[in-house]
Amino acid sequence: MKPNVGQMLASTVDATMVIVVRWPENDLEITCGGAAMVDPKGPEAGFVGSADPGQMAGSQLGKRYADDELGVELLCTKAGQGTLALNGTALPLKGAKPLPASD
Template sequence: MALKTGTRLRSQVDDTEVIVVKPPVGDGGLLCGGHPMVEVTQDPAAGLVPEPGAGTQIGKRYTSSADNQLEVLVTKAGTADLRLGEITLTRKEAKPLPASD
């Protein structure tokens, strides 16, 4: 599935839901807990077991490391990690505001 800005996805193995903020270059598949994510209107497959991970936090943005190819916003937190192919997504830190004098 080609990811586009605004696409809403859900995990098949936990409660994680995301919105794509910045789509990746190419057709990389977004995984959660080691399984492909599906659109929120689709039902998850039965019997899937998540890979262990640190999970996601609601309201946080996750990106595919320094290249910033993909950026997603978590709208519902879960217990599994997000991956783009073999790259684990990391939480994007907020940029510090400039000091005001």
Template sequence: MKPRVGQTLSSTVDDTTVIVVRAPLTDVTITCGGAEMADPKSGAAPGTADSAQMDGTQLGKRYADDELGIELLCTKPGKGSLAVDGNPLPVKGAKALPASD
């Protein structure tokens, strides 16, 4: 699937919902808990969770992979972990503010 900026994706194994903030130029597989995420309006069949990928997502956190050029914003947390093409997506760290004089 080729995600689009602004697209909402929901997990098929838990309550996780994300919004695509930055999308890659190539097709990728975005998973949560080991099962592919889907458009919440598509009525996708429930997936099977992979217990090794159930570390959870955090509300309001951004998950990103700069090499792939993807960034997701978690709008509803759940028990599954986010991954792209089988690689876990880490929480994006905050940038340090410049020192003021």
């Protein structure tokens, strides 16, 4: 699935929801808790997947998850127990930009 920027995605194993902030032209697989994320208004929405116990470290509300090399950035709008991953690799939290020094 190739999501569009601004599209909301939902987990099928927990309550996690994200908004796509940045996405490359490549077709990549985004998962949460080891199961593919889906359109929350689509027919496959709901808690229908089975979670991978090794990918249940959780996601944090309001945090951005990003892979700068691939050009992916997601904003977590609803936290859950599943780990956000891209092509099977956990997405790290995006670090905060340093503020300029004040004089």
